[in-house]
Amino acid sequence: MWNARPRKPVLSWACPISPRSKTPWCNRCKTAWRPPSMPWNRKPCYALGFRRRSKTWGPCRTFLVAVCQKGRATLFFVGDLRPIMATIFALATAHGRAGIAVVRVSGPGAGPVLDALTGRRPVPRRATRARLCHPVSKEWLDDALILWFPGPASFTGEDLAELHIHGGRAVLEAVTQSVAEIPGVRLAEPGEFSRRAFLNDKMDLTTAEALADLVNAETEAQRRQALRQADGALFRLYEGWRGEAMRLLAHAEALLDFPDEDLPPAVEAEVRAGIVHLRDTLAAHLDDRHRGERLRDGLHVAVIGAPNAGKSSLVNRLARREAAIVSDIAGTTRDVIEVGLDLGGYPLLLADTAGVRETTDVIEAEGVRRALARHAQADLTLVVMDGTRDPAEADPLVGLSGANLLRVFTRADQVAERTGEGIWISCLTGEGFEALEAALERAARALLDETNAPALTRARHRAAVTEAHTALARSLTAPLADLRAEDLRLAVRALGRITGRVAVDDLLDIIFRDFCLGK
Ligand SMILES: Nc1nc2c(c(=O)[nH]1)N(C=O)[C@@H](CNc1ccc(C(=O)N[C@@H](CCC(=O)O)C(=O)O)cc1)CN2
Ligand SMILES: Nc1nc2c(ncn2[C@@H]2O[C@H](COP(=O)(O)OP(=O)(O)OP(=O)(O)O)[C@@H](O)[C@H]2O)c(=O)[nH]1
Numbered sequence: 001m002w003n004a005r006p007r008k009p010v011l012s013w014a015c016p017i018s019p020r021s022k023t024p025w026c027n028r029c030k031t032a033w034r035p036p037s038m039p040w041n042r043k044p045c046y047a048l049g050f051r052r053r054s055k056t057w058g059p060c061r062t063f064l065v066a067v068c069q070k071g072r073a074t075l076f077f078v079g080d081l082r083p084i085m086a087t088i089f090a091l092a093t094a095h096g097r098a099g100i101a102v103v104r105v106s107g108p109g110a111g112p113v114l115d116a117l118t119g120r121r122p123v124p125r126r127a128t129r130a131r132l133c134h135p136v137s138k139e140w141l142d143d144a145l146i147l148w149f150p151g152p153a154s155f156t157g158e159d160l161a162e163l164h165i166h167g168g169r170a171v172l173e174a175v176t177q178s179v180a181e182i183p184g185v186r187l188a189e190p191g192e193f194s195r196r197a198f199l200n201d202k203m204d205l206t207t208a209e210a211l212a213d214l215v216n217a218e219t220e221a222q223r224r225q226a227l228r229q230a231d232g233a234l235f236r237l238y239e240g241w242r243g244e245a246m247r248l249l250a251h252a253e254a255l256l257d258f259p260d261e262d263l264p265p266a267v268e269a270e271v272r273a274g275i276v277h278l279r280d281t282l283a284a285h286l287d288d289r290h291r292g293e294r295l296r297d298g299l300h301v302a303v304i305g306a307p308n309a310g311k312s313s314l315v316n317r318l319a320r321r322e323a324a325i326v327s328d329i330a331g332t333t334r335d336v337i338e339v340g341l342d343l344g345g346y347p348l349l350l351a352d353t354a355g356v357r358e359t360t361d362v363i364e365a366e367g368v369r370r371a372l373a374r375h376a377q378a379d380l381t382l383v384v385m386d387g388t389r390d391p392a393e394a395d396p397l398v399g400l401s402g403a404n405l406l407r408v409f410t411r412a413d414q415v416a417e418r419t420g421e422g423i424w425i426s427c428l429t430g431e432g433f434e435a436l437e438a439a440l441e442r443a444a445r446a447l448l449d450e451t452n453a454p455a456l457t458r459a460r461h462r463a464a465v466t467e468a469h470t471a472l473a474r475s476l477t478a479p480l481a482d483l484r485a486e487d488l489r490l491a492v493r494a495l496g497r498i499t500g501r502v503a504v505d506d507l508l509d510i511i512f513r514d515f516c517l518g519k
């Protein structure tokens with residue numbers, strides 16, 4: 001694994017593209033370069049080699065050999081110890097017909113791709129109009145706008161090009177085909193642009209995850225949460241805690257390493273108090289009723305009740321479409337039917353379920369089991385009751401309890417005297433639905449409550465914060481000082497994993513800055 005920080009390459013053509021012709025094609029025969037002994041129909045794969053330095057063996061220069069299809073070989077030197085990154089491309093906009101489509105190309109070959117398609121390199125970061133032509137046949141493919149972001153000042157940190165083309169199927173096909181034919185260029189894997197941005201220190205992991213969430217956001221609240229995280233809210237939070245854990249570790253290690261030195265006597269107590277404080281901060285962050293994760297996924301709302309109560313009618317009206325079958329036969333719904341809703345910017349996942357009753361029908365019994373399971377896992381449950389019936393005797397769910405229950409009575413249109421306590425609706429006339437939607441929105445806002453500190457948004461973060469919390473708690477009861485330091489180290493590492501930062505050895509610096517040892 002090469003992990004030398006990328007310095008500026010000595011030679012910038014660290015890519016399997018001819019340096020002399022500045023095109024991916026052999027100057028003499030105009031065929032594409034390929035690595036030796038690779039069948040032409042296989043993906044190009046360029047071997048790295050080492051050259052003998054004057055005295056010792058070592059990775060002084062990396063080189064690769066490529067031959068064109070007529071057998072002409074050329075040696076390519078690479079200026080630094082980075083692996084040769086493939087140049088990747090992908091359609092950045094959605095598939096299918098559209099006004100405009102954007103093809104993104106990133107990697108050392110992005111510039112040569114522009115050369116090959118347009119014959120020029122536009123002014124960096126300026127939209128420039130260009131004719132796109134096939135690199136070999138020179139056939140005119142499209143009238144495009146191109147953008148050129150030389151690395152490292154680009155989204156990925158690599159050389160990056162964007163082709164803004166007409167979004168027709170044939171145009172897309174012709175342009176992406178031409179790009180794909182250029183040797184050393186391949187289709188990107190999902191998330192590969194962001195992954196490269198992370199590897200090139202353009203962003204931390206929480207930011208990369210937030211960009212994914214932003215693309216997936218379907219409601220306003222989801223968009224707000226993702227944007228806050230993309231802006232570094234979680235990065236600052238977790239890096240702050242990691243810094244604090246590192247400071248505590250530095251002090252704990254100082255106690256270990258220099259027991260006889262003149263350490264301020266209160267240090268031990270201070271370290272303890274610091275650990276307790278950080279542990280409690282993490283505990284409070286973990287104890288957030290999963291609001292960040294719920295907001296990402298959508299709030300799970302189970303709709304349960306007796307058969308024929310009107311559950312499916314209610315769900316259909318909220319969804320404003322016929323999502324579930326409605327009939328006057330009791331036991332119509334058997335499977336769980338999920339419907340996504342956007343209520344005032346909050347994402348809700350409504351689950352219509354089978355009517356709950358005693359039954360000997362095996363399939364219906366399974367439906368009832370699933371209905372009750374949904375209720376058990378739900379963030380919020382709508383208990384639907386037929387308003388024309390006496391709940392005390394007719395409804396098996398009348399005794400149902402739980403913190404997040406909303407009782408709804410249907411058939412308000414057929415009832416003169418409303419005795420039951422809850423929201424009265426009519427799925428026939430729509431009466432009461434405004435109140436129902438308002439109640440759902442209020443419940444969602446209370447459960448998702450965005451106004452507080454940044455929330456945990458992913459199980460990955462939760463696992464790491466939990467691990468750090470456990471390690472901190474354990475360090476307080478560690479029987480030996482070096483076990484305590486080890487627990488602190490584990491906490492630092494766990495927190496560092498969230499942002500993707502690897503803990504570095506700058507502990508000694510912190511010790512001397514804070515303590516002025518030996519003075
Ligand atoms: N056409 C287009 N639109 C887009 C993107 C894109 O990549 N292309 N974005 C992609 O997600 C978003 C904008 N985000 C971007 C983030 C960083 C850089 C960038 O070039 N950063 C450089 C230079 C910074 C500067 O000068 O402002 C850098 O970080 O070094 C560009 C876009 C949304 N819209
Ligand atoms: N008048 C009136 N009829 C309703 C109302 N809500 C539901 N119905 C009728 O009641 C019958 C049962 O409605 P569904 O929505 O299928 O009831 P369900 O609770 O989903 O029933 P199962 O799936 O069998 O458990 C249908 O004929 C509906 O048209 C209402 O508010 N007023």
Ligand SMILES: [Mg+2]
Pocket residue numbers: 311312313324325326332333352353355
């Ligand atoms: Mg139903």
